Amino acid sequence: MTLKTSLDTSPAAIDVAQNMLLESHELSTAQLESVLGNIMQSQVDDADIYFQSTRSEGWSLEEGIVKAGSFSIDQGVGVRAISGEKTAFAYSDDVSLPSLKSASAAVREIGANGATQSVQAAQPSAVLASADRYLPLDPIASLEAPAKVAMLEKLEQLARAIDPRVKQVMASLSGEYDVVMVQRADGQRIADIRPLVRVGITVIVEQDGRREQGYAGGGGRTDYAYFTDAILAQYAREAVHQAVVNLDARPAPAGQMSVVLGPGWPGILLHEAIGHGLEGDFNRKGSSAFANRIGERVAAPGVTVVDDGTLSGRRGSLNVDDEGTPAQQTVLIEDGILKGYIQDTHNARLMGVTPTGNGRRESYAHLPLPRMTNTYMMAGQSDPAEILASIDRGIYAVNFGGGQVDITNGKFVFSMSEAYWVEKGKIQYPIKGATLIGNGPDALTRVSMIGNDLALDSGVGTCGKEGQSVPVGVGQPTLRIDGLTVGGTGSA
Numbered sequence: 293m294t295l296k297t298s299l300d301t302s303p304a305a306i307d308v309a310q311n312m313l314l315e316s317h318e319l320s321t322a323q324l325e326s327v328l329g330n331i332m333q334s335q336v337d338d339a340d341i342y343f344q345s346t347r348s349e350g351w352s353l354e355e356g357i358v359k360a361g362s363f364s365i366d367q368g369v370g371v372r373a374i375s376g377e378k379t380a381f382a383y384s385d386d387v388s389l390p391s392l393k394s395a396s397a398a399v400r401e402i403g404a405n406g407a408t409q410s411v412q413a414a415q416p417s418a419v420l421a422s423a424d425r426y427l428p429l430d431p432i433a434s435l436e437a438p439a440k441v442a443m444l445e446k447l448e449q450l451a452r453a454i455d456p457r458v459k460q461v462m463a464s465l466s467g468e469y470d471v472v473m474v475q476r477a478d479g480q481r482i483a484d485i486r487p488l489v490r491v492g493i494t495v496i497v498e499q500d501g502r503r504e505q506g507y508a509g510g511g512g513r514t515d516y517a518y519f520t521d522a523i524l525a526q527y528a529r530e531a532v533h534q535a536v537v538n539l540d541a542r543p544a545p546a547g548q549m550s551v552v553l554g555p556g557w558p559g560i561l562l563h564e565a566i567g568h569g570l571e572g573d574f575n576r577k578g579s580s581a582f583a584n585r586i587g588e589r590v591a592a593p594g595v596t597v598v599d600d601g602t603l604s605g606r607r608g609s610l611n612v613d614d615e616g617t618p619a620q621q622t623v624l625i626e627d628g629i630l631k632g633y634i635q636d637t638h639n640a641r642l643m644g645v646t647p648t649g650n651g652r653r654e655s656y657a658h659l660p661l662p663r664m665t666n667t668y669m670m671a672g673q674s675d676p677a678e679i680l681a682s683i684d685r686g687i688y689a690v691n692f693g694g695g696q697v698d699i700t701n702g703k704f705v706f707s708m709s710e711a712y713w714v715e716k717g718k719i720q721y722p723i724k725g726a727t728l729i730g731n732g733p734d735a736l737t738r739v740s741m742i743g744n745d746l747a748l749d750s751g752v753g754t755c756g757k758e759g760q761s762v763p764v765g766v767g768q769p770t771l772r773i774d775g776l777t778v779g780g781t782g783s784a
Contacts, residue, residue, distance in 0.1 A: 304428050305611075309473040309483035313343040313367075317387045324475050327396045331373050332477055334400040337641065341475040342370045342614065343387065344656040348468040349432055353444040355460065363432075368656040371395035374638055375402045383657045425602060425609050425619070426513035428485035431467035434515035440465055443491070443519060450528035451495050455536060459503070460496040465489075467516065474616035482616035487513050488607070488763060490752065493527050497535040504541075506534030507709075510750030512605045534691065534710050537722045544726030544780030545713065550686035550740075551728065551776045552679055552714070555747035557691055559766035563667050563755070564697045565704040565732030566597065570624050571650075571757075572639035572662040574699050581702040581733050582630060590630045591736035594672050597625040599634055601649055601665035607751040608666040608765035615651035615660050622648045624667075625736075636662045654760040661757060668767030672742025676770040679741045681717035687726060687778060688712045688719060695728075702732035705779075727779035735773055743770030 314320070324341065331339040345367040352360045369392065370383040380402035382395035435443075444463040451461045470486040492509030508530035512518065553561065574580035582590060591597075601610045601619030610619040615637050623631050635643070636651030639662055652663035680688060688711065695706035708726040712719045748767035755764040 305471075305483040305485045306473075306481070308428065308485060309343070309471050312345050312471055313387065313473050319387070319389060319392075323389055323392070327371070327392045328475065328477050331371075331396050331400045334373070334402070336373045336375045336400070336402060338374045338637065339399070339477045340372055340615065341392070342372070342653070342656050343473040343475075344368060344471070346468060346470045346655070347432055348466070350464065350466040351440055351444060352462065352464040353441070353448060354462045356445060356448060358441055358444075366655070369395070370653075370656040370658070371399050372659065373399040373402050374641075377642060378402050379638065379659060381659050425611055426487060426605050429487040429515040430469045431487050431489045431515040432469055434517060440516070443516070443524070446521075447491070447493050447524050447528060450525050451493060451532055454528060454532045455497065457497040457499050457536065457539070458495050458532060459498045462494045464492045464509075465516075472614065474612075474614070476616050480616060482612050484611045486610070487515055489514060489516055489518060490607075491519050491524070491527065492752065493531045495528075495531045495535050497532070497539060499539050502539060504535045504538035506531040506536070506538070508534070508750070509752050512607050512751045513609060514605055537710060538724055541722040541724035542713070544687075544708075544711070544723040544778065546778055546780040548775055548777050550683050550772060550774045551778065552683060552686065552688045553768065553771045553773065554688070554690040555676070555743065555745045555770050556767060557749040557752075558689060558771075559668055559749065559768035560692050560695065560753065561704070561706055561728065562597065562669055562768055563664060563753070563764065563766045564695050564706070565702060565730070565735060567599070567634075567664045567667045568697060568699050568757070569702055569732060570599075570633050571664070572633045572635040572643065575633050576639050576643050579700050581700065581731075582633075585630050586632065588630055589628050590733055591625050591628040592739040593628045594742050595625055595628050595736055595739050596623070596670040597667070598623050598670065599648070599650065599664055599667045603666050603748075603765070606666050606748065606765045607753060607763045608664070610649070610652075610665060613649045613651045613660070614653045615647070617647045617649045617651060619649040619665060622650070628736075634662045634664060636660050652762050654762060658760050661760065663757060663762055664755060664764050666748065666765035666767070668746065668748060668765075669742070669769065669771070671744050671746035671769045674741045674743050674770075676743045676745050679743055679770050679772050680714065680719075682741065682772065683714045683717060686714050687723065688714050689726070689728070697732065702734070703730070704732055704735075705729050723780070725780055729777040729779055735776065738774045738776065739771055740774050741772035745769050
């Protein structure tokens with residue numbers, strides 16, 4: 293086996309990664325060749341070595357005082373072998389030849405203890421994506437510590453200046469410089485440098501003894517220069533607006549009704565209720581409500597859902613996934629018809645399909661899983677004002693809080709953080725305590741109007757699966773969904 297470096301991997305990324313993850317630990321190409329060669333002799337289908345070095349920081353400010361600050365450096369290596377449906381995995385925070393040899397000895401047992409059940413999958417393109425979806429920036433080094441604190445102080449000042457009812461402000465900032473490298477058994481070595489920043493603000497307002505809160509924030513794969521004065525002012529306005537609106541909110545009505553979902557972050561409902569059900573592992577095992585339904589109608593006409601890791605600078609974007617497969621745009625549902633699933637290499641091999649660049653892991657200490665990147669619904673033809681005007685009695689949900697879904701049947705529950713009661717096409721008053729209850733596959737068939745105002749979220753999403761968290765993006769246009777169940781304590 294001859295190891296090779298992909299010609300299409302960013303030169304800056306591969307040079308930095310090799311220096312940081314190999315040369316500084318006195319590891320050579322010949323040694324990696326030996327480690328992978330020993331694993332592949334044990335009748336396994338595939339194997340890889342994943343190196344990672346991450347520097348991260350976090351700052352939080354409350355009442356003008358820095359209440360918490362953190363800085364960490366984490367590095368390590370994970371070794372994986374695959375045989376049929378079986379996977380062996382070992383990892384270490386000691387990047388050294390002895391650790392690699394020890395890990396390879398552990399994982400090669402998967403081949404020794406059972407016959408391989410290889411399924412030949414369609415091969416991904418040999419041409420890897422160049423690293424142009426985000427620059428190889430180091431966010432932590434992009435701003436001095438006093439300037440980071442000053443940014444949070446400014447965010448607090450902006451919020452307090454908007455409304456005298458603001459009683460408390462909490463602001464946070466985080467940054468990450470992540471260098472990863474994958475050495476694959478097919479001989480390719482792929483590297484990526486992934487910056488990530490995020491700023492958030494929570495405000496608490498008070499009026500006549502009633503207290504409410506609002507949150508806003510954003511970020512992406514860039515450095516702290518992204519957070520201009522205009523963007524910080526926007527976050528402050530949004531957080532204060534959400535909190536102030538809820539001061540006048542009435543208890544939400546309950547029952548089955550039409551719901552209009554606003555553009556952008558409400559796409560989190562799509563992510564949870566639909567996206568997870570389209571991940572390859574759940575469908576290979578037959579545990580998803582969408583299993584074995586390729587080519588069937590699963591949504592109303594006009595509904596097109598994609599997962600797209602190629603968007604420039606977005607929080608969920610990747611140059612390559614954590615298996616070295618180029619990120620891509622994958623059409624999952626097209627005009628209501630199910631077209632495909634989100635795949636990593638392992639599930640793709642077993643299902644006889646092509647990997648989609650969605651093999652993601654939280655760190656070197658975790659196995660890659662098929663995970664979403666930026667998942668959103670494409671725009672339609674309707675004017676958002678027309679959609680709202682079409683509602684006789686229903687709810688307009690502008691923003692969402694938390695939610696959960698059962699993958700096996702698609703049932704979901706979501707809480708609304710900003711929502712309004714609508715009658716005869718007009719917003720009447722804000723409501724509080726509303727939850728959406730439904731079934732993801734069923735909800736898709738109830739979409740009756742799709743807006744022309746597709747928007748992505750501001751860059752705050754984090755997705756959890758099997759104990760692993762990864763950054764993601766969501767989005768959608770304004771949608772009208774009929775016959776959704778709304779939970780609440782009021783009446784309309």
